[in-house]
Amino acid sequence: MESANHLNQQEYGAIERAPLPRNMIENSMFEEEPDVVDLAKESPSYHIDSDDVTYEPRSSRLLVRGLGENDMDEDEEDYESSARLLGMSFMNRSSSQRSAASSYTCQQPSRSCSTLSTKTTAVGVLILVLVVSMFMVIYFVPSCTFTKKGCQKSNSSMGSIYPISTSGELFPWTDLRLPLSVHPVHYNISLHPDLNSMTFQGNVSIVVKVLHETKNIILHSSDMNIIKVTFEDKEYRFLEYKPWQQIAIKFPEDLKKGQYVLKISYKANLSNSYDGFYNSSYVDTAGTKRVLAATQFEPLAARKAFPCFDEPAFKSTFVVKMTRDAKYISLSNMPKIKTTDLNENGLQEDEFESSVKMSTYLVAFIVAEFSSHSKNVSKTTVSVYAVPDKKDQVHYALETACKLLVFYNRFFEIDYPLSKLDLVAIPDFLAGAMENWGLITFRETTLLVGNQSSPFDKQLVTSVIAHELAHQWFGNLVTMRWWNDLWLNEGFATYMQYMSIENVFSNLDIDIEFLNVRFKALAKDALNSSHPVSAFVSTPEQVEEMFDSVSYEKGASILLMLNATLRDGEFRKGVIEYLQNYNLSNTESKDLWNSLSQVSKQSLNVSEMMNTWTVHKGFPLVTVKRSGTQVTLSQEHFLLNAENGTDDSSLWHIPLTYVNDSCSVLRSCKQVFHLKDKADSLQLPGQVKWLKFNFRSDGFYIVHYDEQGWSDLISALKVDVNVLPSEDKAALINNIFALSRLGKVSFRQVLNLMEYIRNETETAPLTEALSQLGQIYRLLDKRSDLNLASRMTTYIKDHFGSLMESQSYEVETSVSKMTLRSALLETACALKGPNCTTQARHLFDQWLASNKTLQIPSDLMRTVFKVAAQTDEGWSELLDSYKHSIYDTEKRKMLEALASTQDVRKIIWILQKSLDGSEIQNQEFPLVIHTVCRDFAGYLYAWDFMKENWEKITQKFPVGSFAIQSIITSTTSQFSTKTHLTEVQNFFSSLGAKGSQMRIVQEAIETIKQNMRWMEKNLKTLQIWL
């Protein structure tokens, strides 16, 4: 899956700021009623119906703030807490124990069961029955109903306790993970969605293999009304345990080993959220509402569309049959083999070929009115589908997918195994894209490209296609055994996406983007709330939370480091070996490392090295001290909030790389030293003027030099700006800011390095510098430190002003130049640079005068629209265009501009509309809230809005999901005062387990503390040095 974080990829350190309604909100927004806008006072001049905007005064909102407890159905709460409770108590069971526990009657390790004689077995069974009965008496009669109060304490010490199913009977399974006694082999799934009533009927027939004798079959099912269950054509009752989304079929006798057929018929609603078999709609250019049904199963939602063994290791084959109205088409993973007229109200049934062996989360189907274009490449027909209005925007994606398919077929030396590959743009889709085998689904923004799109826009589409195509091998062909190793899917696909684009589309300058991704991963992983790349997960929320920066971006970063450490071609060979060895099966991290170790000709133990990067969280800080030719090196955990306990025992095997003044730019200059211990030393062959470690920032660590080491590097850069490759310069900037956060270098030293930037012209270091300064500026701004914020503005103008002034407003073709220009001008306009705002207004006026046909260079579009959106007229024009445009990349920039307004009424309106999905697509809510939060005018409202609408937000976006992570980060990451910290802590603890246990909440709290500390430490320095 491609989480939608990609969608902000072209956003650098732009500093957004506009007239500040300082009178309204001070730092402490939670004091007595600040003047929340009184909507009745004046009617807005833009066309927002006053009915649309309902916002209660803050005082009353404070009164109704009892979120969570009040709103939650008591039963639901019981379910939740008991699910969590069990999840916790069973979390340490290994898979072998799971296997042993797979039979209901044998809860002891299998050894003790199998060695019993008949007699002792009989006695044993009697005792067991007695013991179980006692348990039941003690725990379930009369008052223990498996709630927090009833069973919590005894649970861990007393063996298995069965939860109570919906019918009141004991549910015969006690784990979130399914037993291993029964495996699915093949599914026949027949579905009939009704797009008028938004319901569907389903019949699933599953061929199952019983591997160990058992009296139960346990599988997943969620949110459906099961009508009938038959096993070998005989009807059976079933039990359901909703909190775990499991059903059980109990048999009076042990099922013998062998193959059987389980059939289940059911009815369900098409989902209103973004997962399962869900309904989506859009309004076409003629103004008619169109509906469609599509799926999003990863990670845990296949069970919402059909009862199934919904864990990635239960691979199986699938045949899908879809009944639909004649006006729709249907698509699934495999090619269609036939269509049958059903002669009932014009219904038809499509049947698809039997699939390759795959995990349930990769199954997909769509019923919609779509148009497509196709092309044959290798042995595969590649097609791109979109709604008919947008059928002309599919060509770029089609060409790109074909080129990348050829690349991957060659690179992996295993051909893509299906005869077709569909890429489908879904009008309402939450993730960035989803790699369903043979039927990849995308947001429209990540797949469709209009004629006027520039390489800047194409970079995003290309990246997402490259990522999803890489998954057809990494994820689909070879799949992680369980979600703890999600990074094997996501880290790899992310790495391959950058690597393939560098090879196939060198014009897209993807290296700059990849560098930013590594910096982003370092920033996240520096927090105590981070987690190991391969981390234990059990509950659905924990699974959702794995879709984060660590799995994707850190995963990709450590693979880059490994590839840069291995000799030429070894990485690829190891990967091919891995894909061949585990073709169509499941793996763990060690399987990948073993494959890579086998091909490495160096004496490098890949497993030993890479384990240190996947089993503990965080990354090392390497400190370098040089005295003549003697270099001492040491490593420690780079942890921003060390107060929570430093983990000093963490040791990484770091393939340290370095260059010096005599040779520093070419790849051949690179030298390597393996630092495996806490400290070590290195003898240089001769004198050097300076050393720069982590060549091209290929390694996932931060480097600190002694005072002299930093000064030498800074002097060298001041003399010759080209003395280092651009990645190294960007990394120096990134690292020194990070080190100042850690308190290792003074802010004076940071500013000292920044002095060289006046001579810098390359994109990576400049955008990194802007991004770092922008973060500090935004904190100052949000604290209403007007004096320092304005000095920071002067500082930025002073250092970047001449570059800002020299930017053209004409069409540009180099992505690198566009990236730089957009970052510079977005900052310039946000800081009210007169030239920038005048030029932007001029371009906007021309655009209006041309009836919106003039091409604004796409990298400048957001800047231009943001300037325009600050007037009522501009905002209304943009809203109108947003509603009618069929070009989604353009629409998104318009939406960001709309959300950047400083008018609080408009801010509230846009937050509401994007949450209810009426005029702004619901999928854009995380982007809207992110954009609103960047500016002073909106960030406190956004926080308040999130709190008050928490229930509604979590109904739409699953707790723990990327969308929720993004919403929480956006609303909290700029707080830097005690009041705000307390407010955030109180809110999330008021949500109970569902709130405070989220990792992202820990991260948010840590970030605020970090901001507070930074401010405490550096405010004085800023006052002196800015």
Ligand SMILES: [Zn+2]
């Ligand atoms: Zn992915």
